[in-house]
Amino acid sequence: MEHLDKEEQKIMDLLPKGMDRPRPLKELVKLTGWSSRKVRATIYRLITIHHKAIGAIYQRPGNGYFIITNDTERNIALAPLTSQIMEMTKRAQIISNTDLESED
Known part of the structure; x- marks a missing residue:
């Protein structure tokens, strides 16, 4: 397993441990200054490459x-x-x- 790059570590530092206060995508975008696509791609890498146990709640409120x-x-x-x-x-x-x- 590779070491985390700066961007991956930044996301890990911003994610709360436990689901009591999950961090919304909009907030991660605001805190990083990245696009939502970049934030999601970084989370995807953390899960699939680095095997980080990152979950998401999609229901509002508290997503x-x-x-x-x-x-x-x-x-x-x-x-x-x-x-x-x-x-x-x-x-x-x-x-x-x-x-x-079929078209004849």
Whole structure:
């Protein structure tokens, strides 16, 4: 596992431990001066390359990112991801199995 670069470390320093007060994307953008795309890409790298346990809550109020500290938080962070995977799989299956109209 590689060491964190300056940007990755900056995000890690800004994320709260635990989900009690998750940090919203808008706030991370404001604190870093980066675009939302760059913040999300950095969080993606932290999770996929550095194996950091970063979760997100998507419901308002109280949405945002946080460092997962226990199994309850892990399960809460996994729920929307699992749901999204199921919905995307369903959509892909429907598209794959739909008869295409042939134009004559």
